[in-house]
Amino acid sequence: MSETPEPLNNQKKRNNILLLLAFFFLLCGGGYAYYYTYGQFYESTDNAYVGQNIVYVTPQTTGNVNAIYVSEMQNVKAGDKLAQLDSRDAQLAFSSAKMALAESVRQIKQTQMLKDEAKNAISVAQVNLDKTKADLERNKFLLSKGAITGERFQNLEFAKDSADATLQMANKKLLSINALLKDKDISKNPQVQNAILRVQKTYLDLKRCDILAPVSGMIAKKNLSLGESVTPNATILSIVPQQDFWVDANFKETQLQHIRIGQDVKLISDLYGNDMTFHGKIEGIAAGTGAVFSLLPAQNASGNWIKIVQRVPVRITLDPKEIQTHPLQVGSSMSITVDLHKQDGGFLKRVTSKDENKLNYKLYDNSDNEAKALVKEIIEQNL
DSSP: OOOOOHHHHHHHHHHHHHHHHHHHHHHHHHHHHHHHHTGGGEEEEEEEEEEOOOEEEOOSSOEEEEEEOOOTTOEEOTTOEEEEEOOHHHHHHHHHHHHHHHHHHHHHHHHHHHHHHHHHHHHHHHHHHHHHHHHHHHHHHHHHHTSSOHHHHHHHHHHHHHHHHHHHHHHHHHHHHHHHTOOSSGGGSHHHHHHHHHHHHHHHHHHTTEEEOSSSEEEEEEOOOTTOEEOTTOOOEEEEOSSSOEEEEEEEGGGOTTOOTTOEEEEEETTTGGGOEEEEEEEEEOSSOTTTTSSSOOOTTSTTOOOOOOEEEEEEEEOHHHHHHSOOOTTOEEEEEEEOOOOOSOSSOOOOOOGGGSOOOOTTHHHHHHHHHHHHHHHHHHO
């Protein structure tokens, strides 16, 4: 059996080493080319999750649950009735407040009539005072001639003082009445105002026995049972709006150097996979790392410190049209890639949110106007 010559084996080894070196340099070149043409202009992470403003519904008045009209995973529209509380106590309080307002208006109306009486009383008292003064002047001459007794003249003086006191009392009574009627508009009277506020408060309490949906969305969680006594501090429902979703991507701090507000983002949801690519933009970059705002922040001044690369939340807005065709769930995972070509955006400067993205709570705005109209009607009826 012949053996392979030693020079031939060495040649094969050199060829293998050269082949490995060539492959290594080719791999390095490819990696450099990838980074130079693509990698340096993109940042990616799979630590990203869908976010939304979860609306927690709480009663605005105390009562027992009489009816429930919704269930979990049901879609509702803003203003839909979710549940109803027992309204009998609220109805009684409202009726009492209406009667108190009517009584206040009538009392002010009666006071206005007393003002006319007080004016008449002042006129009568003034006439009586003038008469007693005239009598006193006439009888001074008679007293000097001895035509009347001193006792009679003294009685005339007493009558004059009495008439003067009566006039002063009438003037004070008129001042007192004027103080009660300082406002020409009866609805501006403090007593009536207090009754008006009570009517408005009890009317709102009555309306709030109907628990309404503050926003359109899906019922995510329901903590409500028939007959249960609820209070304004208890969360009974959670609603997730089905628009204006965003993604919070948690980038390593070493990835933030070239990330700027306004950059384009491509997102892949674990829910749809590669079949659907979402598009968005960087809306803002958090002012601190997630660890700083955690429930138990890290104590980096302790002796057993270990350096850990931190992550910073970056908020990404999504295309609403894509959300309509491919709905997302709050908390679902995303893999994102940021295009770093655009560098004219700010850093650590949050863009102003659009007004249409703000949630507003205007469920009972009409109730205020209804209560005011009702107050006006009660006042007019009792004038």
